[in-house]
Amino acid sequence: MREVAIVGVSMIKFGRYPDRDVAQLAARAGLDALKDAGMQINSVEALYSGNLYATSGSGQRILQQMGQTGIPVVNVANACATGSTAFREAYLAIASGAYDIVMAVGSEQMGKQGLLGSRGDPATSLEGRVGSYMMPAVFGMAGSEHMRAYGTQQEHFALASVKNHFHSTMNPLAQYQKESPLDEVMNSRVIAYPNTLLMCCPTGDGAAAAILCSAEKARQFTTQPIKVAASVLTSDPFSDRGLTLPDINTLTRNAAKIAYDTAGIGPEDLDQVELHDCFATAELLHYENLGLCGDGEAAKHVASGATWLGNKIPAKYQEDVAPFVDKTYAPKTHAVVNASGGLLSKGHPLGATGVANIAEIVFHLRGQAGNRQVEGSKVGMAHVIGLCSACTLNVLVK
Amino acid sequence: MAEAAAAAPEIRPLVPYLTLGETREQDYLNGSKCGNCGTMYVGPRLFCPKCSSDGPFESVRLSDHGEVYVYSVIHQATPYVKAPYIAAIVDLPEGVAVNTNIEGVEPDPKNIPFGMKVKMFTEKVSEDREGNSYIAYKFKPA
Numbered sequence A: 001m002r003e004v005a006i007v008g009v010s011m012i013k014f015g016r017y018p019d020r021d022v023a024q025l026a027a028r029a030g031l032d033a034l035k036d037a038g039m040q041i042n043s044v045e046a047l048y049s050g051n052l053y054a055t056s057g058s059g060q061r062i063l064q065q066m067g068q069t070g071i072p073v074v075n076v077a078n079a080c081a082t083g084s085t086a087f088r089e090a091y092l093a094i095a096s097g098a099y100d101i102v103m104a105v106g107s108e109q110m111g112k113q114g115l116l117g118s119r120g121d122p123a124t125s126l127e128g129r130v131g132s133y134m135m136p137a138v139f140g141m142a143g144s145e146h147m148r149a150y151g152t153q154q155e156h157f158a159l160a161s162v163k164n165h166f167h168s169t170m171n172p173l174a175q176y177q178k179e180s181p182l183d184e185v186m187n188s189r190v191i192a193y194p195n196t197l198l199m200c201c202p203t204g205d206g207a208a209a210a211i212l213c214s215a216e217k218a219r220q221f222t223t224q225p226i227k228v229a230a231s232v233l234t235s236d237p238f239s240d241r242g243l244t245l246p247d248i249n250t251l252t253r254n255a256a257k258i259a260y261d262t263a264g265i266g267p268e269d270l271d272q273v274e275l276h277d278c279f280a281t282a283e284l285l286h287y288e289n290l291g292l293c294g295d296g297e298a299a300k301h302v303a304s305g306a307t308w309l310g311n312k313i314p315a316k317y318q319e320d321v322a323p324f325v326d327k328t329y330a331p332k333t334h335a336v337v338n339a340s341g342g343l344l345s346k347g348h349p350l351g352a353t354g355v356a357n358i359a360e361i362v363f364h365l366r367g368q369a370g371n372r373q374v375e376g377s378k379v380g381m382a383h384v385i386g387l388c389s390a391c392t393l394n395v396l397v398k
Numbered sequence B: 001m002a003e004a005a006a007a008a009p010e011i012r013p014l015v016p017y018l019t020l021g022e023t024r025e026q027d028y029l030n031g032s033k034c035g036n037c038g039t040m041y042v043g044p045r046l047f048c049p050k051c052s053s054d055g056p057f058e059s060v061r062l063s064d065h066g067e068v069y070v071y072s073v074i075h076q077a078t079p080y081v082k083a084p085y086i087a088a089i090v091d092l093p094e095g096v097a098v099n100t101n102i103e104g105v106e107p108d109p110k111n112i113p114f115g116m117k118v119k120m121f122t123e124k125v126s127e128d129r130e131g132n133s134y135i136a137y138k139f140k141p142a
């Protein structure tokens, strides 16, 4: 397998674009990524398009906007890991030697359609009658499992929201850029306990793109190529309750082991992680799944400040966090988590998310992340999980 | 006015793994056991995702009591289900877990200890346009 580099990235500001269609959003991101790489569409040998709601042909419709060069198009759908799976297919195409330059693009237009809606005949719907299958419920129960195992409190999960909303104020591309102190997060209405409204990601529209090429060609386009040190995809292995309650942990742990082995690094080497905080509960679970802390230590880890920008709790939040600090806990990793504001604030247009997470890491590794820059970031990881279930991890190195 | 003879409304289980009896007291959850590896599943199965065999599967009557594994209090109403309510995963003694609602207790986390013993009951939860009734299973504190 050949070494693969990222030479161009972009994402449009996530939000609502009722006056655009999704192919236009994606074409904007695609053309911006080409500009970032200093190349024209004619150089791109294949397109990998991630989109969940489009029935088929999402990639072709993007080329019908930004340049119909007749190249192969692969359309990808893989739950919330759709965009990152498209990226990995693009990575494999370069690594295998099939192509020298390809584009991965992720896009989604969700409009006002949320993750809460129910489908089908209401008389035969199970939702609310035989438990709940809504995402907030699934991730509420995943949080409940952590509470049961380790005595984690609702406030611990809420701290992830406080952090990510704080980070988002420095990200002009985030859908929401609004701070929320702990009492505000805790007092917002409960959606699915322990997740309150401010602990759930918003839905919206968005697009992001990346240009990948072989490492030997990368210097033709940029002085700052970013190496893809590992690109991993797993699905959910059999687990005891997994067919009843989706197990979001095991497949992430499996992916992490492969990613660290492949990249030849450990969690202590990571300067930052963009992880799949679709709900605040998920962020803490993934600290442990990715080895940023030991099992049962996620609550202490978020309260220690390790995952906050600058690896410390900002002065204005120290009072909020103080009751949850364990002075005997010393973090063993320093990865800042979700410097972008995370899905919780940046937004989660399903197919766009995976590529956007990768773009965010690239911005930091190049030193282009503005006020939210993770100082001196050299190694970053992008994590995405989609239910039923798919997990991607991409390790990016300066 | 002559009308086509309408089929008599039926009483139907909302999920295939609920077997209805003559009365609601006789309803029970059904499961299946992989004849190759012994893994238990909720409801009927043709194939085993654990050992990758095609069985054969033995049909098993599941217990009507279990323990709350985890839960969430859902405050998002649907057009036909009032919120808040408790959605939970209940472990049954046969080694399977089911999605369910917990009733008979206020939907407040302080009332729902992990491991709480619960007992199953069934009741009509909906009716379609043809007048067919749908029966769902739920659990309440034992």
Ligand SMILES: [Zn+2]
Pocket: B034, B035, B036, B037, B038, B039, B048, B049, B050, B051, B052, B053
């Ligand atoms: Zn088996």
